Amino acid sequence: MNMLEAERINIKDKLNAHLSLRDSANQFFDELNQTNDVGNITIDFKGVQSISRSFAQQFLYRMENSDKEYICINKPRKIEMMFKIVKNKGEKPVVVNSDESSVVNLSSALH
Amino acid sequence: MVVYFHNKNIKYIVSQVKAKKEKWVYRAVHIQNITIILKQAFYLISMSSGIMEQYQKYCAIRDFARKNNIIDLSGCSFLCPTCLLPLINFIKNNPDMEYVSAPYNVEKYISIVDKKEYSENATYVPPIYLPQKYSEAEEVIEILRKHHNNGIDYGGQDAFNYMIGELIDNIYQHSQFENASIMAQRYEKLGFVEITIYDDGLSIPFCFEKHDISIHNDCQAIEEAIKGRSTKSDERGYGLATTTNLYVNGCNAQFFIVSRNGAWHKSKIDETFYNTEGLYTFSGTLVSLRIPYPINKVNIYDYIA
Numbered sequence: 001m002n003m004l005e006a007e008r009i010n011i012k013d014k015l016n017a018h019l020s021l022r023d024s025a026n027q028f029f030d031e032l033n034q035t036n037d038v039g040n041i042t043i044d045f046k047g048v049q050s051i052s053r054s055f056a057q058q059f060l061y062r063m064e065n066s067d068k069e070y071i072c073i074n075k076p077r078k079i080e081m082m083f084k085i086v087k088n089k090g091e092k093p094v095v096v097n098s099d100e101s102s103v104v105n106l107s108s109a110l111h
Numbered sequence: 112m113v114v115y116f117h118n119k120n121i122k123y124i125v126s127q128v129k130a131k132k133e134k135w136v137y138r139a140v141h142i143q144n145i146t147i148i149l150k151q152a153f154y155l156i157s158m159s160s161g162i163m164e165q166y167q168k169y170c171a172i173r174d175f176a177r178k179n180n181i182i183d184l185s186g187c188s189f190l191c192p193t194c195l196l197p198l199i200n201f202i203k204n205n206p207d208m209e210y211v212s213a214p215y216n217v218e219k220y221i222s223i224v225d226k227k228e229y230s231e232n233a234t235y236v237p238p239i240y241l242p243q244k245y246s247e248a249e250e251v252i253e254i255l256r257k258h259h260n261n262g263i264d265y266g267g268q269d270a271f272n273y274m275i276g277e278l279i280d281n282i283y284q285h286s287q288f289e290n291a292s293i294m295a296q297r298y299e300k301l302g303f304v305e306i307t308i309y310d311d312g313l314s315i316p317f318c319f320e321k322h323d324i325s326i327h328n329d330c331q332a333i334e335e336a337i338k339g340r341s342t343k344s345d346e347r348g349y350g351l352a353t354t355t356n357l358y359v360n361g362c363n364a365q366f367f368i369v370s371r372n373g374a375w376h377k378s379k380i381d382e383t384f385y386n387t388e389g390l391y392t393f394s395g396t397l398v399s400l401r402i403p404y405p406i407n408k409v410n411i412y413d414y415i416a
Binding site: 049 | 377382
């Protein structure tokens, strides 16, 4: 490959159509960083069906902290939305409403 | 053949047909109502054998086994993944204990599920063991997707893949497990599917302690984890918080977590923390979800933002 020619990688072929695990993003960038190409690397999202927040967060983190230049293409809308959510760093949802007074003590009910 | 009707007769026949039709429509609605009532009754019955009760059942069997060196399943009539998955691991870890079989049907079920075989029409997904190597985990997740039909009836593939990805990712990020597995059972008549994820790793409270994060008790540790407090950085910790929000508020599911001496059970209408110190303690973390089945596709972005 020409050193200045952009390399194009389909992330679905490299990993999966469903991007789930944080370390899969690490593994993906570890492999890319081993290449000696100087030119841009194009990451093609064609065929990707779902993405977890953890994967998206790690993917963006690794992309921003890399010496190489990456271009993402063919991002499905749901991938775009997940990247946007991660970049926005919104509040974590409040799911817990109880306080400690509502703790049921099972340890006292057994003997 | 041509049949002539008098106008009066036609009116009479039409009115009779209408009346009969109404009767049948009424009966159909009535049957539909009974079906809904029965479904609700089944659901209430299932609640009496709820996630917490299933976990307590496992603890009782484990306690008796430790005291008497006998794993006695003779009194087991209904085992859900919340009880069965840790039980299978307990049986495997204690091969020298005497084993008293469960009633015939339950024993048969256990032996089928434990064979790790899966057929297309099965309502169960046998225990699938997570590999120690993170890099091999994707293959296991792919098997889960296949077995669960990509979660199409569990809130859609986006929700299902999000949940599976985040919960399994948490295990690899934090638990340092020796054994971790996942299984599921679909109860079509009862209208829910139960998915349980087990690991014998550090536990949530110990993970905080290991990182010198001050926590008063194990219930608080679980609370902090659900709220999104991360041992890594502030930018992380969304996985559990968003998954519980997605499934409890988006899919009307029940969510149960037990880790060391604390447990948390949450549904849309109810929430309880439990101090599990003693008989109900758990070495590692057990996460169970009871998801209504079938459930339509949920827009995950309404719950994870």
